[in-house]
Amino acid sequence: xxxxxxxxxxxxxxxxxxxxxxxxxxxxxxxxxxxxxxxxxxxxxxxxxxxxxxxxxxxxxxxxxxxxxxxxxxxxxxxxxxxxxxxxxxxxxxxxxxxxxxxxxxxxxxxxxxxxxxxxxxxxxxxxxxxxxxxxxxxxxxxxxxxxxxxxxxxxxxxxxxxxxxxxxxxxxxxxxxxxxxxxxxxxxxxxxxxxxxxxxxxxxxxxxxxxxxxxxxxxxxxxxxxxxxxxxxxxxxxxxxxxxxxxxxxxxxxxxxxxxxxxxxxxxxxxxxxxxxxxxxxxxxxxxxxxxxxxxxxxxxxxxxxxxxxxxxxxxxxxxxxxxxxxxxxxxxx
Numbered sequence: 001x002x003x004x005x006x007x008x009x010x011x012x013x014x015x016x017x018x019x020x021x022x023x024x025x026x027x028x029x030x031x032x033x034x035x036x037x038x039x040x041x042x043x044x045x046x047x048x049x050x051x052x053x054x055x056x057x058x059x060x061x062x063x064x065x066x067x068x069x070x071x072x073x074x075x076x077x078x079x080x081x082x083x084x085x086x087x088x089x090x091x092x093x094x095x096x097x098x099x100x101x102x103x104x105x106x107x108x109x110x111x112x113x114x115x116x117x118x119x120x121x122x123x124x125x126x127x128x129x130x131x132x133x134x135x136x137x138x139x140x141x142x143x144x145x146x147x148x149x150x151x152x153x154x155x156x157x158x159x160x161x162x163x164x165x166x167x168x169x170x171x172x173x174x175x176x177x178x179x180x181x182x183x184x185x186x187x188x189x190x191x192x193x194x195x196x197x198x199x200x201x202x203x204x205x206x207x208x209x210x211x212x213x214x215x216x217x218x219x220x221x222x223x224x225x226x227x228x229x230x231x232x233x234x235x236x237x238x239x240x241x242x243x244x245x246x247x248x249x250x251x252x253x254x255x256x257x258x259x260x261x262x263x264x265x266x267x268x269x270x271x272x273x274x275x276x277x278x279x280x281x282x283x284x285x286x287x288x289x290x291x292x293x294x295x296x297x298x299x300x301x302x303x304x305x306x307x308x309x310x311x312x313x314x315x316x317x318x319x320x321x322x323x324x325x326x327x328x329x330x331x332x333x334x335x
Contacts, residue, residue, distance in 0.1 A: 001041065002171070003019065004036075004038060004060075005038065006018075006077075010067045012037050012039065021079060022076075022077065022079055024053065024076050025075040025076060026076060033074065036067065038068065040171070043308070044080045044169070044171070045059075049074070049075060051075045053076050054076075055075075056246065058074070058143075058227075062171035064320050065140065065293065067072070084168055084307055085170060085309070086105075087105060088103065089104050089129050089144060089167075090125065091125070091162070092123075095120045095151060098120075098121075100114070102115055110135075110164060117161060119162040119234055120152065121149075121150055121153060122149075126150075128146065128167070129163070129167050130332045132164040133163060135163050139163075140158070140161070146261055170306055171245045173232070173237055174304075175233060175304050175305075179241065185297050186284060187296065188293075189293070189294045190292075191293075192293055193290055195213060195215045195288075196289070197289070198287070199279055199287065201280065204282065207257060207278070209279065213274070213289045217270070218269070218271070220266055220268045223264060223317070223318070224263055224319075225241065225255065225257050225264070225316070225317055226263065226319075227263075227314060228314060232306070233259045236259060237258070238256060239256075239257055240256055240257075241255040241257055244319065268277050271273070273289050273325060283333055286332075290327065290328050292325075293320070294320070294324075295318065295319075296319050299314050
């Protein structure tokens with residue numbers, strides 16, 4: 001969800017309102033010329049001096065702004081809905097796309113090149129751009145959005161005045177993860193001996209006893225998460241993976257995934273192994289305490305919302321579990 005919360009006073013004090021779409025006239029919202037601080041989630045917003053998106057502008061990306069240069073001077077708001085992931089703009093020396101052309105895909109200080117105060121038209125291939133009058137994002141500013149072709153800067157009184165160009169950045173992506181349990185695969189399964197117990201029944205009747213392992217057994221479950229090599233999830237993005245198995249193999253725990261950090265953890269629980277056993281007459285019984293270790297992999301559907309764009313991709317949740325115990329009995333007759 002892309003939101004802007006505007007506050008009456010600095011430091012997020014006083015009356016406040018939250019908006020999720022363009023506001024052409026803040027008079028209608030009873031919040032005109034009174035904004036002093038702002039919190040933004042998601043895509044950038046443009047704050048305008050006058051209603052209907054006119055006058056001086058202030059462009060703000062995701063974040064919290066405890067004070068504004070346009071304090072008590074904002075009359076309309078506009079949400080940037082463009083895909084900002086791969087910005088590209090072509091600026092031209094002359095009007096109508098004439099003269100020297102320069103393609104930009106990142107922020108540029110034009111004083112370091114030949115186009116300072118020498119741009120008269122532009123075409124935006126993608127993204128949303130801010131074109132500033134002075135270096136270091138200073139002075140008057142105009143917004144150029146994807147698909148826009150402005151053929152003559154003279155029409156807006158901005159000819160040969162651009163010194164700095166900046167592409168607006170998208171807000172943090174939000175990720176929703178769904179484990180596709182119906183597509184679970186068993187990657188590995190093996191039986192491991194934990195301990196061994198011997199009992200001899202020399203009588204002529206069946207004997208029942210309790211076999212107890214002398215060793216302390218440690219149940220464990222290891223979880224890991226793998227993104228695809230081509231993932232769109234950025235480093236630092238975190239989300240919750242619900243429905244992973246817990247130590248008793250029940251589907252109830254959650255696993256918080258954060259891109260760029262180790263995507264695995266292990267839980268352990270100590271347990272005593274004690275099981276009832278029946279020994280036939282005149283037999284030697286070997287009791288093998290066993291544990292079944294199993295590794296499963298399950299595809300995870302990720303829905304990544306980045307601005308106005310939603311991307312679906314697949315990741316992998318992997319679980320290695322050693323929680324299931326049982327006994328294997330072997331009986332041999334004795335003379």
